Amino acid sequence: MSLQRNQDMSHQPLYLQIKEALKKQILDGDYAPFERMPSESQLMKSFDVSRITVRQSLRDLHAEGLIFTSQGKGTFASKPKAMQDVQHLEGLSEAMTPKGYETSARLLSIREVKPSKDVQENLNINGKEGAIEVVRVRYLNREPISVDTSYFPIAVGQKLFARDLSGDIFPLLENELRVPLGRADVSLEARSADSDTAKLLDINVGSPIMWVQRLTHDSSGKPVDYEYLAFRGDAYKYRFQIERDPSRNSGFNEVIK
Amino acid sequence: MSLQRNQDMSHQPLYLQIKEALKKQILDGDYAPFERMPSESQLMKSFDVSRITVRQSLRDLHAEGLIFTSQGKGTFASKPKAMQDVQHLEGLSEAMTPKGYETSARLLSIREVKPSKDVQENLNINGKEGAIEVVRVRYLNREPISVDTSYFPIAVGQKLFARDLSGDIFPLLENELRVPLGRADVSLEARSADSDTAKLLDINVGSPIMWVQRLTHDSSGKPVDYEYLAFRGDAYKYRFQIERDPSRNSGFNEVIK
Numbered sequence: 001m002s003l004q005r006n007q008d009m010s011h012q013p014l015y016l017q018i019k020e021a022l023k024k025q026i027l028d029g030d031y032a033p034f035e036r037m038p039s040e041s042q043l044m045k046s047f048d049v050s051r052i053t054v055r056q057s058l059r060d061l062h063a064e065g066l067i068f069t070s071q072g073k074g075t076f077a078s079k080p081k082a083m084q085d086v087q088h089l090e091g092l093s094e095a096m097t098p099k100g101y102e103t104s105a106r107l108l109s110i111r112e113v114k115p116s117k118d119v120q121e122n123l124n125i126n127g128k129e130g131a132i133e134v135v136r137v138r139y140l141n142r143e144p145i146s147v148d149t150s151y152f153p154i155a156v157g158q159k160l161f162a163r164d165l166s167g168d169i170f171p172l173l174e175n176e177l178r179v180p181l182g183r184a185d186v187s188l189e190a191r192s193a194d195s196d197t198a199k200l201l202d203i204n205v206g207s208p209i210m211w212v213q214r215l216t217h218d219s220s221g222k223p224v225d226y227e228y229l230a231f232r233g234d235a236y237k238y239r240f241q242i243e244r245d246p247s248r249n250s251g252f253n254e255v256i257k
Numbered sequence: 258m259s260l261q262r263n264q265d266m267s268h269q270p271l272y273l274q275i276k277e278a279l280k281k282q283i284l285d286g287d288y289a290p291f292e293r294m295p296s297e298s299q300l301m302k303s304f305d306v307s308r309i310t311v312r313q314s315l316r317d318l319h320a321e322g323l324i325f326t327s328q329g330k331g332t333f334a335s336k337p338k339a340m341q342d343v344q345h346l347e348g349l350s351e352a353m354t355p356k357g358y359e360t361s362a363r364l365l366s367i368r369e370v371k372p373s374k375d376v377q378e379n380l381n382i383n384g385k386e387g388a389i390e391v392v393r394v395r396y397l398n399r400e401p402i403s404v405d406t407s408y409f410p411i412a413v414g415q416k417l418f419a420r421d422l423s424g425d426i427f428p429l430l431e432n433e434l435r436v437p438l439g440r441a442d443v444s445l446e447a448r449s450a451d452s453d454t455a456k457l458l459d460i461n462v463g464s465p466i467m468w469v470q471r472l473t474h475d476s477s478g479k480p481v482d483y484e485y486l487a488f489r490g491d492a493y494k495y496r497f498q499i500e501r502d503p504s505r506n507s508g509f510n511e512v513i514k
Contacts (some may be wrong), residue, residue: 027373057270063449063463081446088502115282117327171499181501189338190447190465190490192320206320208447208465208490219501233447233465240497244427244438244476245345 015056022057026066031077037067039074065234072141081237082140089184089216091168092138094148101140105148107136107165108200112154119151122215122226132157134165137200144201144234150227170216173224180219187213188238197230208233272313275304279314283323288334294324296331322491338494339397346441346473348425349395349403358397362405363424365392365457369411376408378474379483389414391422394457401458402492407484427473430481439476445469445495454487465490 012020025031038046043054058075061067069075084095093103115123115131123131134150134157152160152168159177160169173179191211198205212229269277282288295303302313315332318324326332341352350360372380372388380388391407391414407426409417416434417426429435448468455462469486 019451027375029374034449037275060451063451065446065448065468078372083444086497086499089499090502116281117286118284184499184501185496186499187340187494187496188445188467189322189494190488191322192465192490194276194317194320208462210445210447211322220429231447233449237444237446239442239444240343242343242346242441242443245347 014049015046015053015060018043018049018053019057019060022061023064023066026061026077027161033077033192035131037075037077037079068234081235082145083237083239086186086238086240089170089181091170092140093168094170096140102137102142103167104142105136105166106139108137108163110165112133112157113151119226123151123153123213123223125153130154132160134160134169136165140235143235144232146229146231147200148199148227148229148256150225152225154222156224169225179224181224182219183215184216186215190233191230193230201230201232203232203234210236210238271304271306272310272317273307274283275300275310275409276314276317278304278324279318280321283318283334290334290337292334294332294334299329323380325491338492339402339472340494340496343443343495346427346438349397350425351427352398359399360424361396361399362393362423363396365394367391367418367422369414370408372408376483380408380410380480382410387411389417391417391426393422397492400492401489403486403488404454404457405484405486407482410480426482436481437476438481439474439478441471442474443469443471447490450487456489458489460489460491465491467495 022037031037040051040054040058043057044051047054058067062069066078067075068078082101083094084090096103111133112130113133114127115125115129119131120127123172127132128254132152132153132154134148136148136150137144138146138148143223151157156173156177156179160172163172163176165172172179174181191209192206193201193203193209195205197209198207201209210231210233212227212231214225214227214229215223216225216227218224279294282368288294297308297311297315301308301313304311315324319326322338323335324332325335338360339353341347341349353360368390369387370390371384372382372386376388377384382388389409389411391405391409393405393407394401395405397405408414413430413434413436417429420429420433427438446468448461448466450458450460450466452462454466455464458466466490467490469484469488471483471484471486472480473482475481
């Protein structure tokens with residue numbers, strides 16, 4: 001979002017003018033994805049401003065996802081984010097392998113837990129029943145992309161202890177445990193990474209993450225898998241298509257639920 | 258996500274132990290949504306720790322969206338986020354009014370601009386044609402919820418100058434401009450708010466925002482409206498349902514695109 005782009009910006013703070021100038025160059029393709037941006041000193045020189053001003057501009061560009069920094073190597077125009085199409089319910093490997101990505105998972109823990117209220121409500125179990133919790137870090141091209149915390153009812157989850165959990169769990173449920181999957185309820189929100197998540201994803205505490213809650217049902221509608229997925233905001237994009245409700249197109253203005 | 262919940266935490270940093278204890282109380286419903294949390298001083302006393310430790314715990318809870326702060330009034334267990342179902346293509350008012358929310362929009366600018374490369378590609382126009390840019394702040398129950406920057410081809414956009422833009426643009430396009438709407442391509446990612454956006458949304462610079470790019474086509478498939486929507490991460494959730502591709506449920510393990 002740029003309110004000032006193409007407007008006379010001379011009344012704006014310097015750092016904003018510089019940010020907008022660089023942003024325009026990135027959006028216009030003058031800097032291609034992965035291309036190195038000028039150094040702080042070069043920018044200070046070309047814009048004739050202080051380091052603090054240059055840093056403020058870069059911080060904003062960084063916040064907008066237009067540049068990224070590689071430790072010791074400099075600042076680069078953004079790499080394109082990995083996009084997952086979510087028209088159908090798919091695991092990370094199912095979705096990304098056909099696009100040429102290498103995916104894997106590192107298992108951090110699998111154990112029986114006393115489920116939180118949220119997990120109880122979603123899996124439709126009570127607090128005494130317990131649930132199986134699986135915590136994994138998922139990797140895309142060997143970079144950590146998400147921390148997945150999944151909860152299963154005991155009957156299903158117990159069978160996961162002896163399984164290979166380095167890939168998607170969905171096909172494992174379907175093909176090995178013979179649990180046919182149906183509908184999933186998904187919610188997405190933007191959050192800041194807490195210390196645990198930041199460490200596992202190799203990002204700074206407070207960096208933006210996409211927080212996904214996904215409740216997957218079996219084909220009969222029974223909940224079988226409730227997950228919290230914390231995706232690195234700088235590396236991942238969800239994409240889907242939606243249709244306008246056809247009944248709206250006939251000139252009706254009422255809201256149909 | 259909590260790796261340590263239910264585990265022996267005595268070897269963990271104090272602030273993490275306190276954070277996890279409070280988190281558990283919130284998730285278990287001991288603190289209800291909108292309920293006031295104990296003050297920093299009360300927490301220092303009950304846990305017998307320093308203010309700096311308490312603040313670190315609260316900062317993490319805040320980052321996870323479990324608490325929110327009201328200036329001068331204290332800290333509260335999180336208010337539930339507004340949820341928008343995105344099964345169908347709807348404007349904010351269309352989606353949220355039936356749920357009992359009051360929505361409105363404040364127009365910041367409408368003007369002809371030289372479109373950026375991204376806008377050109379999405380609207381399928383060239384740089385010489387120009388585009389109409391509409392920038393608005395959207396409100397939900399009188400709180401700013403998103404900054405919407407929308408681009409229209411000149412032919413459509415020109416007609417918006419004389420219109421009331423304090424509500425949704427979709428029904429306006431359909432009912433007044435007679436542009437029937439069809440499919441939209443939507444992508445979602447988590448970002449940090451830059452200074453402009455943060456100011457308009459009344460949040461801190463760097464706070465998480467949900468960054469939405471939405472390209473809406475008319476019913477013949479021609480692009481008519483390309484938007485950047487920046488939603489407050491602490492106030493808004495996207496929700497949808499997806500189905501497992503039925504061909505997966507028959508025991509096949511192959512990936513079908």
